[in-house]
Amino acid sequence: MLTDIYSDLSSNFEPGSHTELRIQTNKTRRACLLGGYLTTNSRAEASGISARVYKNGFYGFSSSASCTPASCLTVLNAATANADYFAKHLTSDKPSLRPLENGSVKIKEDVTDPEQKYYIDFIREVDNYIANTYPDLSSREVTAYADSMEKLLHVSNGFDSHSIMPRSYVYVLLTAEDREGQPVEVFYPFGGYGAFDANFKDPALLFPRIDDLYATLTDKIEAVFASAGFKTCILGPMMTGMLAHEAVGHTVEADIVLGGSVAGPNLGKTVASEKITMVDFANNFRGAPVPLPVYVDDEGTKAEDALLIDKGVLVGYMNSRETAELFNMKPLGNARAYGYYDEPLIRMRNTAVLPGTDSLKDMIASVDDGYYLLDSSNGQADTTGEFMFGVTIGYEIKHGKLGRAIKDTTISGVAFDMLKTVDMVSNEMEWQSCGFCGKKQPMPVGMGGPSVRCRVNIGGR
């Protein structure tokens, strides 16, 4: 755990400038069995210190792997010099930052860091179960993965903090051949917030869920092509979460808005059905922790929920302190940095569509000819709101009943058009947090939602 020997250095912060000093350690542990072979067996750690200074409308940033008080002074001076370099050549029309409430938030828990043997033994047992139970698979891959970010933050104004965000997963990929001898695969990430030995105590607890995954693979062996075109679809919670993050979330990040995103001219306007409310949650949802809680961001802003769409109306953006000034909004703690060497960027935290009142059963029964889309491999969106998600698990819906599985495909649309077609929203809610969002830097994010019924363009033949 990081020891705070840096708080006294705040006396070196330059008066009149906003300064952040961050000491950070990221840890990653990974072990992978591919067909029973241990192909990855690695541990990685990155530690260091950084300073960022906002002065005359420019940011200067400097980082060093050396975590000593002397290095802190070096990076503080270098960051100031970098901001001064721009000011020497350019004039900025950006406003100074509004003062924030001051305070301090410290973590209450330490996080365990199991030996590599724990990871390998765990996935070996899972792999043996798969190999023995399902000998007909053409390939199997089981990966243990854990990462954590621990940060000590001191700011000239705002909240100081000491935080840690651990998460851990077991990824399972199963591959079989279909009737034409073509490979088909299914994937699932088990796990979430917490250290690996806290999340995964007994491999046998995963076995029933692997049986379910294999059943999905069996369905997929018989899968048919989706019929291409605009269809009525029910997006499962993972797809809705992807929609919230990719198709809407990125367009309402204030830096993307400044870059010309479709959300700019739509603030205050109806962009979705009134059944859609969307929030970027900071740390709690209805009294329970969200997948990846954030309490203070890396600019020293105390984290609060950001309401983005309220009953179909676009009401807010996600901001840094700088963009909050430009849009005259309140910063809510969305400025996050991945490594000690990274500057804070506007990032999502736990972005979700809120559940509605419909039952999933009724929703499926309501579709005469369409698809039930459950899981996604990846997603991308444009500043125009045009989005695309890969679909890896989906089923036909015929006359209100689930039919055959469909082959991997893609859905696409324009977010603010597609969201207006949502006419049913289920009453349950699921979260996922296994991946990284990419935007100059990677960042762990949570996303979630209910099932929604909508019209969307699906690829196929």
Added chain:
Amino acid sequence: MSYSVITIDQINDPQDLETVDFLRFIAKQCREELANAGATRYAGSVSRTASNEFNVDSGKFSLFRTQFSDRLALTCYIGDRRGTASVSSSLENPNTVTSAVKDAAASALAAEPDPAWTVAPREESMIILKGNPVFDKDAMFFRLAEAVETINTRYPLIMIEQAVTSHAKDISLYFNSSGTEFVTVSGAYNVDFMYSAHDGDNGSSFVGNDFVLSSLDKPFLDLGLFAKTLENTEKQIYTVPYKGKRVGRLITGPSLTLDLIADALANVAEDDVILDGTSLWIDKIGKKVTDEQLTVTCTVSDPRVIGGQTFTDEGFPAKDYNIIDKGVLTNFNISTYTANKTGFRRAPNAGDNVIIANGTKSIEQMIKETPFGIYTVRFSGGEPSVNGDFSGVAKNSFLIENGKLTVPLAETMISGNLLDLLNNIVDISEEREENGVDLVPYMSFDGITISGE
């Protein structure tokens, strides 16, 4: 060559010499601690990097970032048990080496023995110079400011969403238990622009250009297809969805050409699918797998590549090789481990720098000879299925009708099978984009499904 071999006397900067000595000291410490931890073989890499970066956000200069970082990566073998660890922490701190050795050795002890892992035999030690390690801050600022101003003046509808230019200088030392030691002094500028075009509330999709450079002698807008892409993006503000569904021809810009070929090869010619035997090309070495116009070379020596790989992770000297030679599969892009497990030849380099052989027609001629199809420079698609099926949205695209680019498209999907596409190559352009990393032409493919509303 993309690099040169030098002598220690040719390192002019005394601080660089000091860094090399320091890295050698760290390597010695690693060797001793690895031996004490029971390592029977090992390989390691230790490096020190200084980088500087300017950021422009929403068309305005925003951030100047400098980074000083250290990295130590170790692979430890205890008998045939293998573990790896990497630490990006200060090398001045003695705990950095101790912690990395401890993690690598503990990981090795936790693994099952597997004799397929190897360390290369001793190679002649050398000092390698790559790119340009000397950073010129004022020149980098000037070139970026010049590019921003030129875009504002010449392309008034363009909004630079983000531009990042950086220079990284890296001094590294590779060592292994066979006695090999490679010192590398390297540096390069990276230029990365992402932008879109806007007219009032209407806007285009975003698109980007990126380059790796060893010098700043040219304005950025003179590089590769930067100016052409800016010009086309201004024509992409008012788009229409394609109506209906039709099979036609796909013409790809160079970066998309590379993406499609890389996706295809990932599904059939790389480690995981060769190791588990699920590749559809598993029995195709020496056989025709694509149209004979296609030759894909993984280069390390081409002088148009800035800083190609000089040695592999296992410590073998890196060499050029073809994956596909005139349509025939000649090599998989696989590690020594996979090669030892499967009996196939290991890839002579990591495949980081790709050259695709050019054809004889201009891109204009290729478009002229296309009766119906789509010209696209970016594709937003789901990960292709393991059998090569893919679908997704064509971005920054134009419809081709009767040999002419007609309307800019949006909300238009394309779908097909990557392996089929490689057998349906119509033409490969004479011109190729040179970006300091790869050298790739335009390509046209038959048999793509284009669908929209």
